[in-house]
Amino acid sequence: MLTLCNGSREGGGFLVSPNARNDDGVLEYATICKVSRLMMFRLVPVVMKVTHGRFKQVRMGTFRKMTLSSDRALFIHSDGEIYTGFNTNVRGLSLEVVPAAIRVVLG
Numbered sequence: 633m634l635t636l637c638n639g640s641r642e643g644g645g646f647l648v649s650p651n652a653r654n655d656d657g658v659l660e661y662a663t664i665c666k667v668s669r670l671m672m673f674r675l676v677p678v679v680m681k682v683t684h685g686r687f688k689q690v691r692m693g694t695f696r697k698m699t700l701s702s703d704r705a706l707f708i709h710s711d712g713e714i715y716t717g718f719n720t721n722v723r724g725l726s727l728e729v730v731p732a733a734i735r736v737v738l739g
Contacts (some may be wrong), residue, residue: 633663634662634663634700635661635662635663636659636727637649637652637659637660638654638659638660639652640653643712648662649661649662655730656697657731659694659695660693660694661691661692661695661698662690662691662692663690663692664689664690665691668703671689675689696729697726697728698727698728699724699725700724700726702726704723705720705723705725706720706723707721
């Protein structure tokens with residue numbers, strides 16, 4: 633599993649990336665290597681408590697540009713919306729932070 637974050641929370645309360653900020657020009661990632669079902673259940677409450685970074689199966693970091701490729705179809709959702717699913721064959725993805733790409737008006 634790979635989660636890319638521009639904010640600290642994902643999925644309604646999971647603090648996947650507690651240091652992520654949407655205005656710092658970088659994205660953060662958290663990945664969990666292949667784990668057993670038992671370990672998956674062990675990690676869920678740990679992610680809720682923001683202590684998942686201490687497990688060897690978890691890797692966290694930052695990036696400005698990332699390219700992913702796979703020999704199998706990728707299942708991707710973006711902010712809870714399905715981007716690719718069971719009937720798609722997307723095997724690659726490129727992401728890049730583009731500073732000042734949108735203008736936000738406060739008011």
